[in-house]
Every structure is written in C-alpha cells, then in structure tokens.
Amino acid sequence: MKIPDTGETHDAVLADLEKFRQHDLNVRGGHVFCYSYHPGADVERTSESAFVNFLTESALDPTTFPSVMRIERDVVRMIANLLRGDENVVGNFTSGGTESILLAVKTARDHARAHRPEVKEPEILLPRSAHGAFFKAAAYFNLKPVIVEIDPETFRAIPKAMAEAITPNTIIMVGSAPQYAHGVIDPIAELAQVAEAHKLWLHVDGCVGGIQLSLMREMDEFQIPDFDFSVPGVTSISADMHKYGYSPKGASVVLYRNKSLRRHQIFSTTDSATYALINPTIQSTKSGGPMAGAWATLRRLGKNGYRNIIREVMKCTRKMMDHVNKSGDVRVLGQPDMSMFAIVSDTINVYELADEMRERGWYLQPQFSADCSPMNLHVSVSFANVAQFDPFCKAFDDAVAQLKSRPPITVEDVRNQVAQVLGESESLEAAMEKLGQVAGLANGQLPERMAFINTVLECLPRDLRATILGDFLNDLYV
Ligand SMILES: *Cc1c(COP(=O)(O)O)cnc(C)c1O
Numbered sequence: 001m002k003i004p005d006t007g008e009t010h011d012a013v014l015a016d017l018e019k020f021r022q023h024d025l026n027v028r029g030g031h032v033f034c035y036s037y038h039p040g041a042d043v044e045r046t047s048e049s050a051f052v053n054f055l056t057e058s059a060l061d062p063t064t065f066p067s068v069m070r071i072e073r074d075v076v077r078m079i080a081n082l083l084r085g086d087e088n089v090v091g092n093f094t095s096g097g098t099e100s101i102l103l104a105v106k107t108a109r110d111h112a113r114a115h116r117p118e119v120k121e122p123e124i125l126l127p128r129s130a131h132g133a134f135f136k137a138a139a140y141f142n143l144k145p146v147i148v149e150i151d152p153e154t155f156r157a158i159p160k161a162m163a164e165a166i167t168p169n170t171i172i173m174v175g176s177a178p179q180y181a182h183g184v185i186d187p188i189a190e191l192a193q194v195a196e197a198h199k200l201w202l203h204v205d206g207c208v209g210g211i212q213l214s215l216m217r218e219m220d221e222f223q224i225p226d227f228d229f230s231v232p233g234v235t236s237i238s239a240d241m242h243k244y245g246y247s248p249k250g251a252s253v254v255l256y257r258n259k260s261l262r263r264h265q266i267f268s269t270t271d272s273a274t275y276a277l278i279n280p281t282i283q284s285t286k287s288g289g290p291m292a293g294a295w296a297t298l299r300r301l302g303k304n305g306y307r308n309i310i311r312e313v314m315k316c317t318r319k320m321m322d323h324v325n326k327s328g329d330v331r332v333l334g335q336p337d338m339s340m341f342a343i344v345s346d347t348i349n350v351y352e353l354a355d356e357m358r359e360r361g362w363y364l365q366p367q368f369s370a371d372c373s374p375m376n377l378h379v380s381v382s383f384a385n386v387a388q389f390d391p392f393c394k395a396f397d398d399a400v401a402q403l404k405s406r407p408p409i410t411v412e413d414v415r416n417q418v419a420q421v422l423g424e425s426e427s428l429e430a431a432m433e434k435l436g437q438v439a440g441l442a443n444g445q446l447p448e449r450m451a452f453i454n455t456v457l458e459c460l461p462r463d464l465r466a467t468i469l470g471d472f473l474n475d476l477y478v
Contacts, residue, residue, distance in 0.1 A: 025363050026361060029384065030386070030388040031388065032363040033363060033364050033379040033380055033381065033385060034364075034365040034379075034380045037242070038383060039309065040384075043301055043305070046296050047297045048248065051290065051293035054067075054068070054071070054288035054289050054291065054292035054293075055288070057287070058285050059288055059291065060284055060285045060286060065288065067288070071288065071295045072092070075253065075294050079239055079253045080253075082215070083210060083229055084228045084230040085255060085257075089229055089258070090255070090259050090262050091262070092253070092265070092281050093294070094254055094281050095251075097131070097243070099254075100240070101203075101238055102140060103281060103282065104137075104238060105143065106140075106141050107264045107265040108171055108172040108201040108235070109141050109143060111201065114264065120169075123144045123170045124171070124172050125148065125166065125200075126147050126148065126173075126174050127157035127162065127176070127186060128147055128150045128370055128371055128373070129155060129156075129186070130174045130176060130179070130205065134205075143172075146167070148161045148162050149371050150371075154184060155334045155372075157187065157191060159193070163198075170198070170200060171200065171201060173195055173201070173202055174203050175187070175204055175205070176205040177206045177213055178336075178338050180378070182333050182334050182336060183336035183338050183380075184335065184336055184337050185209075188226065188231055191233075192233030192234055195235070196233040201236070203235060203236045204238075206227065206228070206237050206238060207240045207243065208243045208244065208380075210228070210237060210240075211243075211244055212339070215310055221311075222314070236254065236257065236261070237254075237255045238253070238254050241294040242290075244339075244382065247290070247293050247294040247297040248290060248293035250289070251291070265281075266278070313383055313386060314338075316386045316389050317336075317338075317340075319389060320389065320392070320393075321336070321341055323393050330343050330345045330348070333374075340378065342373075342377065343377045344375070347408075348404065349403075349408045349411070350375060350376055351366050351375070351377075351409075351451040351455055352403055353403060354377055355448075356399035360398065361395070362395055364377040364378065365377060366450070366454050368454075368465070369458060370462075411458060414458070415459040418459045418460060421435055422435075432464065435460070436471065436472070439468070
C-alpha cells in the first residue's frame with residue numbers, strides 16, 4: 001500500500017478500517033478468554049471519551065501539560081493506596097505491564113550499580129512462572145536470568161529453592177500476584193523474608209491481577225494473602241490498568257517503596273543539542289489518552305463498580321472450572337486464586353481443543369509446557385465472558401466430544417517426527433528450515449488449524465522453539 005495522493009473522506013477511511021475487523025473474534029461479546037477486559041458499554045463510553053479527549057496531550061513535558069501531570073499523579077496515587085503504599089510510595093504511569101517490568105528491572109540494576117558496584121554481572125532470580133517480560137528485561141538490560149523451578153502441585157514459587165539459588169551476583173528476585181500461567185499467587189511474604197535476609201530487591205508482578213486481588217482482599221467473601229506494600233521487603237510492584245483494571249489499552253503503573261529507589265528509573269541528558277531529555281519512563285512523547293482512560297475508568301466504576309464485576313467474574317470462573325473438571329477428559333491445574341486457570345488433558349490434545357473451540361468462535365490460549373507445567377490452554381475470565389457461560393459450556397462439551405470421536409495428534413508421534421528431522425539434517429539451519437516447513441510455518445502464513453504446529457513446537461527444545469517463532473514473526477511483518 002502507498003499513501004494516497006488525495007486524502008479520502010471520513011466515512012471512506014473509517015469504513016475500510018471497520019472492514020478489517022470482519023475476521024476478528026467477538027471480543028466484546030465475551031468469546032475470547034485472554035487479551036480483552038471490557039467493563040461494559042456504559043463504562044466504556046466514559047473511558048473512551050476520556051481517552052480520545054486526551055489523545056494529543058503529551059506527557060513528555062509536565063510543565064507544558066499540567067493536566068496530564070495531574071491525571072498521572074491521581075492514577076498513581078489511587079493504585080498506590082489500593083496496594084497499601086504509604087505516603088513514601090511513588091510511581092509512574094507506563095504503556096503496559098512490559099514497560100512497568102522493564103523499568104523495575106532497569107531501576108534495580110542501576111540501584112545495584114550505585115550501591116553494590118562490586119557486582120559486575122548482575123543476576124535476576126525468577127521462578128519459572130515469571131512473565132516473559134522479565135526475560136525480555138534481562139535480555140535488554142544485560143542481566144543473567146537465573147530460573148528456579150516451581151512447585152509441581154501448586155505451581156507456586158518455592159521460597160527455599162529461590163533462597164538456595166542466590167549468589168553474590170543476585171540483585172533482584174521476583175514473585176507474582178498472581179502469575180499468569182496458572183493464576184496462582186506466589187508466597188510473597190516468604191519470598192520477602194528471603195529478599196530481606198539477603199538484602200535483595202523484591203519485585204512483585206501484580207500486572208494481571210494486582211488490582212483485582214487488592215479489591216478482593218477488601219471483600220469478606222475472599223481470602224487473599226498479603227502481597228502488596230503491607231509486606232516489608234517488597235521493593236516495587238507493577239499493576240496493569242488495562243487488564244483487570246478494565247481500562248483502555250496502554251495503561252499500567254510501576255510503584256516503588258520510596259523516591260530514592262525510583263530516582264534510578266529516571267533518565268536525563270543534556271548532552272544533545274536538542275532539548276534536555278528528562279524521562280521517567282521508556283517512552284518520551286507519551287499520549288495523555290491512556291492515562292485519561294484509566295483515570296476515567298477508576299472514577300466511573302468506583303470500588304463498588306469493581307466489586308460488582310469481581311463477584312460476577314469469580315462466580316463464573318468457579319462454575320467454569322467445575323464444568324471443566326466434571327468432563328472427565330480435561331481438568332484445571334492447581335488451585336487458582338483469581339479468575340484465571342489452565343486446562344490440561346490426559347486423553348485429548350489440548351491444542352486440538354483450542355482449534356475446535358476456535359471453529360466454534362471461541363478463543364482459549366495455548367501455553368507450551370515448561371518443566372513441571374504441562375502443555376495447557378489458558379483461560380482468563382473477565383466481565384464480558386460472564387454472560388456467555390452457558391454457550392461456552394455447550395461449545396466446550398461439543399468440542400471435547402468431537403475430539404473423542406477421532407484419533408488425536410499425539411505428542412509421542414510428533415516427537416518422533418521432530419527427532420527424525422533433527423537427526424537427518426546436516427546443519428541446525430537446515431533442520432530449522434525443515435521444521436518450519438513440517439510445522440506449516442512457511443512464508444509467514446498460518447494454517448487454519450494450529451494444533452499440529454503447536455505440538456511440533458511443544459516437542460522442540462526451548463531455544464529452538466524460540467528461534468523458530470522469532471524467524472516466523474520476522475517473516476510475518478513486512
Ligand atoms: C500481561 C502480563 C504482563 C505483561 O503485560 P503487558 O501489558 O502485556 O505488557 C506481565 N506480567 C503478568 C503476570 C501478566 O499477566
């Protein structure tokens with residue numbers, strides 16, 4: 001496509017964009033169980049207006065746009081209070097969980113550079129269930145990730161194992177509330193004791209659930225362990241507004257115990273001939289839209305609005321997990337603490353289950369195995385899904401019955417095929433190309449059914465899997 005010489009009409013432009021949506025799944029209708037969090041049309045009307053009204057305001061220079069500064073301060077304060085931070089707790093608004101995590105890790109690294117200069121090769125201690133964003137942060141900021149396996153029954157981090165993996169180079173450790181994969185909360189209080197005993201930075205990843213869990217903690221009907229700033233030893237927390245905060249996308253908060261820690265987050269330079277660059281976050285020019293959208297959502301819903309959503313979502317989640325567990329062929333992993341869970345099966349290939357559900361208009365998210373966590377489908381239940389409980393169960397039962405009526409793609413068969421390709425190929429490059437072909441990942445094209453590809457990827461060594469997926473993405477984008 002080229003930029004048209006003559007500008008087109010408002011209607012023509014928007015109509016084309018709308019057409020692009022034809023093949024998207026019914027997200028607002030509650031057919032997607034990840035990525036999307038809709039608080040309902042009424043609230044969205046407010047948050048979308050706020051978002052659009054502040055689209056062109058820039059948070060680059062708080063002195064030029066005091067409105068944006070005010071909005072950011074309000075959002076940060078509201079979330080800091082929710083997470084029981086005292087008046088010393090500070091933070092910033094970021095574009096999402098990944099940016100919050102990148103910043104927390106960078107800040108911990110620069111804090112260590114200042115206070116522990118003897119550490120030349122800093123390490124970040126991660127439970128296997130830590131989000132991929134921490135691995136990205138380690139890669140971007142040159143930390144060595146040290147990975148500790150999680151409990152194979154509960155899928156929670158094991159504080160004793162984490163403690164044993166500490167070295168003189170460890171500067172930061174991570175726990176999640178909850179971790180995304182299985183929806184369980186790591187034992188944050190115990191991890192904090194380990195961190196304090198070794199004088200380490202502890203980051204709590206509350207990206208997906210920090211906001212909902214805090215609200216649940218305040219409700220009588222739920223039991224939520226302490227995971228926030230009430231726990232001594234917690235140094236920083238990330239919490240996304242654009243997940244269970246139900247705000248429009250591009251909204252997260254990163255918080256620090258105090259200002260002297262956050263100082264290491266801020267970048268400033270006057271070496272350039274252009275204006276002095278003073279940035280608290282990774283973005284420099286930064287739209288006021290997402291902040292205004294988050295501010296508006298918090299104010300429009302209020303705690304009671306969130307509580308009503310949470311009650312419905314938690315009821316629906318429990319009914320869904322019961323339904324899954326009743327089927328006999330599939331079951332939920334561990335005992336999820338919130339509204340996310342992972343489905344496994346001993347009799348059917350869950351990646352085929354994802355395809356069957358997709359054909360029926362539903363999206364469940366495949367997750368590869370990782371040590372004690374078997375291959376599974378992730379389900380995040382949010383408000384839009386609640387009204388779809390009955391149709392979901394029907395589609396789910398249909399899909400399972402369909403799979404029971406034909407032979408599955410078995411991991412054993414695929415593993416043998418993969419081993420053969422790897423064995424026959426002369427070089428790793430040749431093997432990779434062949435595997436890409438076997439998996440159907442050629443030329444940036446995806447087939448309708450993903451189960452075979454996913455099972456091939458499932459059977460590959462982790463490094464190879466990551467490389468193939470990276471190559472694929474490189475082909476997918478122009
Ligand atoms: C989603 C998620 C992230 C990353 O957030 P993005 O907004 O997608 O960048 C980090 N941690 C957890 C636990 C998450 O669920």
